[in-house]
Amino acid sequence: MSEIKPCPFCGKRGILRKTILKYYVVRCQNEKCNMIVQHHVGTMREEAIETWNTRPAEDTLRSERDEWRKDAERLAELVESSRRAYDLMGLNGVDRITPEGFDNFEQALITHHALVEKEGK
Numbered sequence: 001m002s003e004i005k006p007c008p009f010c011g012k013r014g015i016l017r018k019t020i021l022k023y024y025v026v027r028c029q030n031e032k033c034n035m036i037v038q039h040h041v042g043t044m045r046e047e048a049i050e051t052w053n054t055r056p057a058e059d060t061l062r063s064e065r066d067e068w069r070k071d072a073e074r075l076a077e078l079v080e081s082s083r084r085a086y087d088l089m090g091l092n093g094v095d096r097i098t099p100e101g102f103d104n105f106e107q108a109l110i111t112h113h114a115l116v117e118k119e120g121k
Contacts, residue, residue: 005053009033014052026052
């Protein structure tokens with residue numbers, strides 16, 4: 001059986017019940033919560049749980065969060081590549097590179113990326 005998510009309004013546990021008409025509902029266990037009047041009805045147990053657990057806004061936010069995390073990981077990799085390139089050029093601790101040093105920096109990045117590909121890291 002699928003896990004029943006907490007109520008999206010109050011956070012209390014959702015409970016599955018079988019009605020006397022032989023269908024299932026999931027409702028919030030909190031008697032004071034508005035979700036008690038919004039029963040999610042399904043003819044089958046799994047259908048009722050799936051309907052209760054459907055949270056389009058929450059799913060969208062999770063998806064966006066996951067994309068932002070991937071972007072942050074890619075950015076961290078770029079920063080690390082730049083740091084390693086600085087190290088290769090002996091520029092440890094330098095905040096920025098001067099225009100005169102750009103060619104050396106670019107060459108160090110190319111060398112670094114070639115090493116990373118070769119080592120598979």
